[in-house]
Structures are given as C-alpha cells and as structure tokens.
Amino acid sequence: MSMQHIMQRRYVAWNEIFTPAQVEHMALMMGGDLRGFFRFAKECLTRAATLPDAVLPLPNKVLQDAENHLRRDLLPIAAEDEAWLRKIAASKNPELESIRELPRLARFFDTSLVLNYRNAEDWYDVHPLLRYGTGDTPI
C-alpha cells in the first residue's frame, strides 16, 4: 500500500492539499517511517496555517521549511558518530567493527539516525533527512 493510499484513508481530499509528488517526497524523506511521515504532513499544515494567504496545494517552500525543522530534531551529531554514519551511508552495512560498539549502533537505531530496510535482504542507511540535507547537514 502506497503512502498515497494511506493518506487517502486518513483524508479523502488529501490531493487538494498536497500534490502526489509532495507526498512521495515526504515519504522518501522520512525513510518510510509512518509516524515521521504524518509528523511531516502535520508540520506542513501548521506552517501553512500561519501564512498570510493560504494557497493549495501547498507551495514547496512550506515543505522545505517543515523539512528543515524536522532535520533539526536529528542534529547535532558528534564528530565520531558522523564518521561511522558516513561509512554506513557508503556501504549500506552496519559497519560494526567490535561488539563493544554495539550499544552505539543500537543508539543509532533508537534515535533513527540509521534505518534498517527489509526489502529482499536487510540493508541499512542513515536517515534520509541527513543524507539529503540542504548544505549544512553533516552526512
């Protein structure tokens, strides 16, 4: 079931507010995390409500601002974490060099800095908000 279908179940007229491309973008930027996806959508709506003139579907600028706000929730990242995250981003593997480092890796999962995808075989990547940042993001 696509995110558009899920959105449709929640609100039939969703496509008056978001374009299909925007929904796709929100889904990609949240790495498929449902809760994150709806947090993103809600953040867009509250921001749009503060604009002097409401325009529908929402301008991309609203999505960009919401995305930057959500990205801040993942920052800052310690330098030593950043180095490890870069390796994960490059290899799509956990890059666990020692079992003593397991708690650190667990923390990456707990805090959603790294996501575990399970289509066909398991693979890993850093959160898309960090990978596709707008210039000032570390990964």
Added chain:
Amino acid sequence: MNVSLALSVQGEAHWQSLRYHVEWAEGFALIVLFSSNPALYGLLRERLVNIYRTRVSHLQEVAPRSADTLVEEVMALIRTPSPLHDAAVAPLWLDVTTNGDAAWERARANLVARLNEHRELLRHRLPRPVILLLPAGYRQRLRTFAPDLWSIRDFSLELDEQEMLRHEATPIGERDPAMGIPREIDTVSRSSQVPTFFEEAQWLEWERLQQRGVRNREMLLAGWRAIEAALSARQLQRAVQIAAEVLNIARELGLQRETPETVRDLSITLNRVGATAQALGQWAEAEAAYRESLGLRRQQRERLGETPETVRDLSIALNRVGATAQALGQWEDARQLYQEALLLGRRLALAFPSHVEYQQTVKRLEDKLTELPTAPLSTSQASARDH
C-alpha cells in the same frame, strides 16, 4: 538600551505553529519545548493561558520544585485520572526546567527515563496535549535516553532567544518605519552627542573585525550595529564610512553565493545605507538605496512565496520608499507605496492578531495616508523641503 520582550517574526511563526499543534490536538499530543529562559517560555505560556481563558477548558500548569519528589509527583499526575481536564482536552504544561544541583539533574534524567518506560500509560491516561518543557540543549539527551518517548512527539522546538525574540535595540532584524523612530536612534531629540558605552562598543567591535580582514556575515551583523550606533551618536561621517564598507561586503557575499539569506542581507544593508543618507538630508541618495532594497524584496517574494518574513520585509521597504517620496513632495508616488504597504500590513495584522506591532503599523499607515495632501507640492516647496 531600550530592550523590550517581544517575539520576532520568526518567533511569531514558531508561536503560531505551537498554538496550532496544541489547538488541533484531539487527544494525546506530545509537544516538547527546550528553553532555559523563563521570560521567553513564560511569554508562550501566557499566550496559551489567554487563549484558553475564554474556553471551557484551561491550561493546567504543573511545575514541580523538589528534586526528591519530582518523579513521583509527575507519575501520580499521569496515573490519577482527571475526567474534567480530559473531557475538555485541556493542555498540560509540565515545566521541568528547574536549574538546580546534581540531584535535580538526576531527578530529571530519572523522570525522562520513567516517561520513556511508561509512554503507553502517558498516551492513554492523558488524552490531551502535553507540553513538556525541558532546559535548553536537552534535546540530544532526550533523544538518546528516551528514544521511545521521543518517537511519539508531535512537535518539538528549541526556543532560541536570538531567533525568537525581537530586541528593539538590536538592528539584526528591522524595525518597521511606520512604527516611528526608535528612541535609541532618535537623533533629533537626543540632547547629548557623547556616545554611550554601548554605542562606542559597537564600532570598536566593527573595527576589531575589520582588522582581522574577515569578510563574512559576522562582519555584516557587526556593521549594521555599528551604523546604527553611529547614527544614534550623531557621528554621521562615521556612519557613512561604515555603511559604504558594509555595502561592499554585502554585495561581495551576494556575488559569491546568491541565496535568500545573502539577498535579504543586501536589502537590509541598503536600508542602513538609506538611513545614513537620510540622516544627512540626502533624500535622493536615500531613495536610490531604498528603491534598490525594495526591488530585492519584491524578488524575494517572487522566489520564496508569501511568508510572514517576505511580506513584512516588503511592507517595510515600501514604507521607506514611500517616506522618501513624501519627503521629496512626490505625493502620488508616496500614496501608492503606502497603500501597497497598508495592504500587506493588514494581511499580517489579520494573520497575527496578537502581534501588537502589526496592528500599530496599520494604524500609522492609515494616518499617513490621511495626512498626505492631495495635490503635489510646487517645485519651490519641494526644494525647500529638501533642506
């Protein structure tokens, strides 16, 4: 210095977001705010209190003050049903920012761990918005030590003072000229021309950065403050010199990388240049600088769309050009510019009814339009006005 506590444009936008997250919640909604500035979060709390004062429900405020009983007090609050609050979806404002000793730090960490452990209890027993207020910089700890709690947040915000507060005397943002002349740069009524310690510090800082040879945004910020301090102290030649150098830097930064920020910085700088020329009575130069700034702000609105910031910036620029047109006796131009500014001002006032500045701006623009003569001045009158 005349420093008053009021939200900046960005602060207002954050407040509106917070407000909608609270008001739109139909059940449990976790909102986490981080701040160690009681005045700042107090301002937000006060606004929520005022909103809920007119409703059946009200803002329930809890601020435990003893480290020894913190965890038990909060857990008891969660465990004990409050049908009245629940039925009214009354928001809970839970302030655990107390800046205490190590025992307090431990108690706060324990509380966060307990909430993490009992997040389902929290979610089911409190079917209403919960605003959890933690100290500034606590976000990373919360994310790390309470990941389950963090994952169910609806909204979080670090209340950054620099970003959220508008200090009347800080020229980082801009004051709407329709609001009149701020006391600290009211160069006409000021009785003494001896610079204050603050003013002197501004241009000393500017000179220090100049000696370092750095040409970055930090220089711009210092330059803006130094210009305003020089104008305030009636050191007009100093203001002219600094303004010229700051304008060079702003143009350079814009050429290196044209971003919404560098374009906005250039427009703010041009307004400082205009204000300097205006202080010298050079209205034509002031108008040229203000008009260039206006052009940039129209571009910004085209590029970024209508945000509170782009609308306010444009309204300010229109106001400034309008004032120079009025001073030059170009009344029809002034009228059109003021009318456009008024249109934008009214939209801002409507969108931000609690923002007093916007309401006052509208009033002053309406007054200006009423006071404008209908016929243009004769050439001699206009010339006389120049001097």
